[in-house]
Structure formats: structure tokens, C-alpha cells
Amino acid sequence: MRIRLMSLLVDDQEKALKFYTETLGFVKKTEVPMGEHKWLTVVAADEQDGVELVLEPLAFPPAKTFQKALFDAGIPQTAFQVDDVEEQYRRLLDLGVSFSVQPTAMGPVRIAVLDDTCGNNIQLFEML
Amino acid sequence: MTWYSSQLQMIREQHYLKARTVGHLVKAKQFIDDRYCDPIDLRVIARAACLSRFHFTRLFKHCYGRTPHQYLTEKRIGLAKKLLADGATVAETCCRIGFDSPNSFSAKFRQYTGASPSEYRKKQYSIGPSAENAPILPRIKS
CATH class of the missing domain: 1.10.10.60 (Homeodomain-like)
Structure with missing residues (x-):
């Protein structure tokens, strides 16, 4: 048994694909049409055989309520590791990304939290 | 301030080690990262962190969630x-x-x-x- 997929609910798959590839820098791995929606995954550019992030359509109404509650509370849906939080923070700010938590030291970790524009807060973390 | 931000602040104030101690542990972790192919042991790593072996092991596990040996x-x-x-x-x-x-x-x-x-x-x-x-x-x- 292995962990190969991680799901993230997004309010618009096309918008999400654009943000996760063009802004965050991930690479599209699979795109399988399934009627109104699609099976859509992205991977880290330097770990293309690694865990796939599934950009899941947010079609189930109760999930929208749950996602909004988390977003409004500032709670990240998931976290991505980076080599340098400060550097990514500056790069993404320049690209117009908004952050609810600026780079902050938490013990041996440095974190920041961004808005993915698809209904989620995403935490970036750097292990010191 | 969001609920999450307030939780981060509380956790930082109440549960994390002091910045100076974290600095010693980060230094020790970087020592492992640089030298893990060498025949280093806990004594050598603890010395790099300027801490006693027992104290270092306990603090490292508190900080990183695993012992220095596991890491x-x-x-x-x-x-x-x-x-x-x-x-x-x-x-x-x-x-x-x-x-x-x-x-x-x-x-x-x-x-x-x-x-x-x-x-x-x-x-x-x-x-x-x-x-x-x-x-x-x-x-x-x-």
C-alpha cells in the first residue's frame, strides 16, 4: 500500500490548473475528461514521479460549506515544502498572490500561508 | 487576524523551544545533513550542538519529532x-x-x-x- 495521490477540492478546475502550474510551478501529470469535470493531477516539477495532487471539482454542496469554513478561519487545506519560504513569498507576491500568514518561524520550521484563488489556503513550509 | 493565525501565535508562545535552543538544534541537523556519510555518532552531533547527549536527544526529538539517530x-x-x-x-x-x-x-x-x-x-x-x-x-x- 502506498500514498500516491492527495486530493484538493477546487472551485474551478481550469482556473486551478492555471494557478498550480503557471503560478506555483507544478507540472500537469494527467488530464482525463469525465463529462462536466475531469481527472486532473499535477506534480512537483523536480519530483514528477512523486505524489500527485488531484485537483478535484467541488461539486458536492456540503463540501463547499466545509471548504468555506476552513478558508474563512485561515486554516490551510494542505502544505507544500519549499527550500526557502522567504524567496517563494517574494516571488509569489510579485505574481499577485495574497498571503494570510507572512513568513513566520515556528520552531524548526518557517511557514507562510497563501490563497490559491480556488477556495483554499495553502501553507508553504521550509524545514530549517 | 484569522483563527489559524491566533492558533499559530499561541502555539509559538506556549509550545516551542526558545529561538536560541532551536538555533542549536538546527545547527546539529545541518551538521547531520552535511556529514551523514561520515562515521558520526550521537556524541559528535551533540557536541556540534553544544549540548550534552541526553539533553540534545530529548530536545531534538521535541523539535523534529524523531531522534537524531532516526534522522x-x-x-x-x-x-x-x-x-x-x-x-x-x-x-x-x-x-x-x-x-x-x-x-x-x-x-x-x-x-x-x-x-x-x-x-x-x-x-x-x-x-x-x-x-x-x-x-x-x-x-x-x-
Whole structure:
């Protein structure tokens, strides 16, 4: 048994694909049409055989309520590791990304939290 | 301030070690990152952190969620996987990652990967090279 997929609910798959590839820098791995929606995954550019992030359509109404509650509370849906939080923070700010938590030291970790524009807060973390 | 931000602030104030102590532990972790192929042990690592062995082990586990020995072993096994996938023999790999004996290396490798080094090597060859197996090797002292 292995962990190969991680799901993230997004309010618009096309918008999400654009943000996760063009802004965050991930690479599209699979795109399988399934009627109104699609099976859509992205991977880290330097770990293309690694865990796939599934950009899941947010079609189930109760999930929208749950996602909004988390977003409004500032709670990240998931976290991505980076080599340098400060550097990514500056790069993404320049690209117009908004952050609810600026780079902050938490013990041996440095974190920041961004808005993915698809209904989620995403935490970036750097292990010191 | 969001609920999450307030929780972060509370956790930082109440549960994390002081910045100076974290600094010592980060330094020790970086020492492991730089030297994990060398025959380093807990005594050497603790000295790099300017802490006693017992105190260092306790603080490192508090900070990183695993003991320094576990972290060192993870680093070594991670490199062993890359070396084996890149075609190194089990004996070469054992020697290059700082293990004392092939037996202890094989046992530890199986514990962390579920396969013996030779089984892992054979499997990597059968599935061919992949990005995961690309030879990205750190400095190794001879």
C-alpha cells in the first residue's frame, strides 16, 4: 500500500490548473475528461514521479460549506515544502498572490500561508 | 487576524523551544545533513550542538519529532536507495553511507523500505531509471 495521490477540492478546475502550474510551478501529470469535470493531477516539477495532487471539482454542496469554513478561519487545506519560504513569498507576491500568514518561524520550521484563488489556503513550509 | 493565525501565535508562545535552543538544534541537523556519510555518532552531533547527549536527544526529538539517530538513519537510507538504484553494489553502498557492517545495513534498510538492499536494487533495475532514481549525490568523503 502506498500514498500516491492527495486530493484538493477546487472551485474551478481550469482556473486551478492555471494557478498550480503557471503560478506555483507544478507540472500537469494527467488530464482525463469525465463529462462536466475531469481527472486532473499535477506534480512537483523536480519530483514528477512523486505524489500527485488531484485537483478535484467541488461539486458536492456540503463540501463547499466545509471548504468555506476552513478558508474563512485561515486554516490551510494542505502544505507544500519549499527550500526557502522567504524567496517563494517574494516571488509569489510579485505574481499577485495574497498571503494570510507572512513568513513566520515556528520552531524548526518557517511557514507562510497563501490563497490559491480556488477556495483554499495553502501553507508553504521550509524545514530549517 | 484569522483563527489559524491566533492558533499559530499561541502555539509559538506556549509550545516551542526558545529561538536560541532551536538555533542549536538546527545547527546539529545541518551538521547531520552535511556529514551523514561520515562515521558520526550521537556524541559528535551533540557536541556540534553544544549540548550534552541526553539533553540534545530529548530536545531534538521535541523539535523534529524523531531522534537524531532516526534522522541520521533516514538520511543514510535515502542515499542508499539512490546509490543502489544507480547501480552500486550492496557492499559499496554500505561502505559509502557510513554503516559499520553489511548485516546491520541490510537489517536497517529492510526496516525502512520493506525490502533487502539486493531486492531493492533488483527491483529498481527491472522498472528502469526514473526521476526518483536520478543520481543526485551529496559530497561523500573517501
